[in-house]
Structure formats: C-alpha cells, structure tokens
Amino acid sequence: MASQEIETLASALARLPGLGPRSARRAVLWLVKRRDNALDPLINALVAVRDRLVECETCSNVDTQNPCGICADPRRDQKSICVVEDVSDLWALDRAKLFTGRYHVLGGKLSAMDGVRPEDLNIAALLGRVADGGIDEIVLAMNATLEGQTTAHYIAERLEEFPIRITQLAHGLPVGGELDYLDEGTLAQALRARRPVD
Amino acid sequence: MASQEIETLASALARLPGLGPRSARRAVLWLVKRRDNALDPLINALVAVRDRLVECETCSNVDTQNPCGICADPRRDQKSICVVEDVSDLWALDRAKLFTGRYHVLGGKLSAMDGVRPEDLNIAALLGRVADGGIDEIVLAMNATLEGQTTAHYIAERLEEFPIRITQLAHGLPVGGELDYLDEGTLAQALRARRPVD
Numbered sequence: 001m002a003s004q005e006i007e008t009l010a011s012a013l014a015r016l017p018g019l020g021p022r023s024a025r026r027a028v029l030w031l032v033k034r035r036d037n038a039l040d041p042l043i044n045a046l047v048a049v050r051d052r053l054v055e056c057e058t059c060s061n062v063d064t065q066n067p068c069g070i071c072a073d074p075r076r077d078q079k080s081i082c083v084v085e086d087v088s089d090l091w092a093l094d095r096a097k098l099f100t101g102r103y104h105v106l107g108g109k110l111s112a113m114d115g116v117r118p119e120d121l122n123i124a125a126l127l128g129r130v131a132d133g134g135i136d137e138i139v140l141a142m143n144a145t146l147e148g149q150t151t152a153h154y155i156a157e158r159l160e161e162f163p164i165r166i167t168q169l170a171h172g173l174p175v176g177g178e179l180d181y182l183d184e185g186t187l188a189q190a191l192r193a194r195r196p197v198d
Numbered sequence: 199m200a201s202q203e204i205e206t207l208a209s210a211l212a213r214l215p216g217l218g219p220r221s222a223r224r225a226v227l228w229l230v231k232r233r234d235n236a237l238d239p240l241i242n243a244l245v246a247v248r249d250r251l252v253e254c255e256t257c258s259n260v261d262t263q264n265p266c267g268i269c270a271d272p273r274r275d276q277k278s279i280c281v282v283e284d285v286s287d288l289w290a291l292d293r294a295k296l297f298t299g300r301y302h303v304l305g306g307k308l309s310a311m312d313g314v315r316p317e318d319l320n321i322a323a324l325l326g327r328v329a330d331g332g333i334d335e336i337v338l339a340m341n342a343t344l345e346g347q348t349t350a351h352y353i354a355e356r357l358e359e360f361p362i363r364i365t366q367l368a369h370g371l372p373v374g375g376e377l378d379y380l381d382e383g384t385l386a387q388a389l390r391a392r393r394p395v396d
Contacts, residue, residue, distance in 0.1 A: 003261050005250050006247065013243075016228065018225060019221075029286050046244070049207050064203060
C-alpha cells in the first residue's frame, strides 16, 4: 500500500551502486521523515550537480568548469600526466595531495569479459596530449587488478614511441597492512620490489 | 579537487541509511555519468515525494492522501488495528496482504538506551482510537527484539482497561529456517509455542 511516489523513489534509489531494494526502501522512509533537513538538501545537491557539472575536454575529469580546475591551474606541473581508470581514482589520488601534475581519465579499463576494447577508452586523447609535446612523464595509476594491469601494459606499449618516462604506482604492503592478512600476490610483489633500508 | 557541488551531494547521500562516505562518492560519480537516465529520474522522484506525500492523521502512515489509502478504504476491517513500530513495518505487513484491518504506527519503540519514553511514541492516539469504540482486536506487531517486546508489553498493559482482544505475532521458526542456524531464543520460543500436527 506504499504509494506510487514512494515505489518510484525506492526504485530510483535502488539503482544507485551500494543500495539494494531493502535499504532503498529504508532510505525513502528516512527521507520522508526528514523533509526539511535531508530531503530538500538532497534535492538541491542533485540539481546543483545536474546544472553545474561538466566533463573536462582535456582530461575527462568532472568539474564546474572546462577545462577543469586541475587542468586550468598554472601552478600544477604541466610536464607530467597521471593516467587513471575513473574520475573517482583521480579524486582519491588528488585527496592525497602528493601528485602535482595533471590527470587523464580513461573512463574504464580494458576487459575481454565486458567487451571493453582500446577504442572504447579515452586512449587516443592521451596519445594526442603526449604527441602535442611538453610531457616528461606518464604515471600509470591503474588499479592493481588483472584488468587494470593489462590496461597499463597496453598504454605503456602505445607510449613506447615517445621519448618520455613511463612509470607506475609501486605495489607492496598497504600502510597498516599485516603480513598475516595479506594475499600471496601482494606479499610476492612486496618481496620482489624490496628496497635497501635507508 | 572534486568540486564543491560533488562534495555537497556526496555528504547528502552519505547521510542516507545504508550508504557510507565511500559508496556515496561512487554513487555521485555514477549519477554524474547518467545524467538523463538516472540523475533526472531521481530528482523527479524526490520532488514528487516531497510535494505529494503527507502523514495520515489517523494512523501516521505516509501516503498521498490524509487519511491514508488504508484508513480511507471502506473494504478494510474497521474493527481491528495492527500496531507497528515504523511505517516500513506497515509496508512490509501490507505487502504480505494477510491483515485486512487498519494500522497504527508508533514511530519508534521504547528504549531506555536511546531515551525514548512512552510520551515520545504515538501511543496516546492509539488509546484514543480504541476509546472511540468499534475496535475488537489490537494486533501488536512489534519487532521480536528486546525493545520491541518491551513496547508491546507496555501497550498491552495500557489497553487492559478496554474490553478488546489483544494479540501479538507468533514467534517461532522463520519459513525456510534451519534449526542448525537459529539462535537459542528462537528455538526456545518455537518449542514453547509448539502446536499439535493438523
């Protein structure tokens, strides 16, 4: 007997990654009870995102301006580009505030399983940026998954013709990681990449 | 470097029960990429809920009309009221399509821990409905938790003065439940309430 409006909202919310039908229903109810201090702010935030966000034509980041704030920032190192699978990876890296160059978002990863081929990714634009010159280093920051690493290898190969440094994120123990709980793959990588103690 | 709009939306989504900060961020990104077929429908669904839903003055159900569709339905049994903790419980019971009477939503449960006292719940209105007459049976459909059962006992006591039947949901094995996986409390209840085989 839940009204049509509630069912429609529950289905719209249930489509969000991370929310199933049950939690969507609970979320609807939670919102209905908090009209002023949760429902309205959520609507306003969604409308702001819809009306103001654009994709950066240079790096495919999502921002209120095009080129995005990062690409437009003259203080950032123009000589290095960090290549990531998704915008969320860009955000995660940028939150760490360590990389000072600019980014390039592929919009996914090569995947035989999901039928994602090189031409489905934002690779041509990356090659174009490198061909335009002025780039010293490309940091491949793909996820440490099979598909992420396949994508990294593919891009590294395509970039071979350019006289630039191609690097990738180090693999090893995550900070706070306990040996006992780590998978063998990570341990093998960490051992293989071991470094002299400073 | 995620824009202010994105951060605001991520915080608004992260407040929803069932979504943490990480999944909220992922949901934002997912929405940004699906402007037409997910972001717009979600906004429309939220606006519809905000603009059209009201709380039923009789039973506290949430619906597009007041009194709600259930309270206003003359085909429903006017003599029995099923008391539930929350609107979501009402929906769950009503989806089962077994109870043909009307409902009463308490808006929570008694909880010493959370400082919820009888006057914080919608109990006076329930007593009022019963005092108005015409009620034969009150079904107490609280959750089978300590607090739910405390609430049920409290309400049963308050209803003692009225010449009506007060019942509660049966406790026992859930359908499909395997003895081996059930807690001892449920098993004890199921054994205590055992019935002759038909």
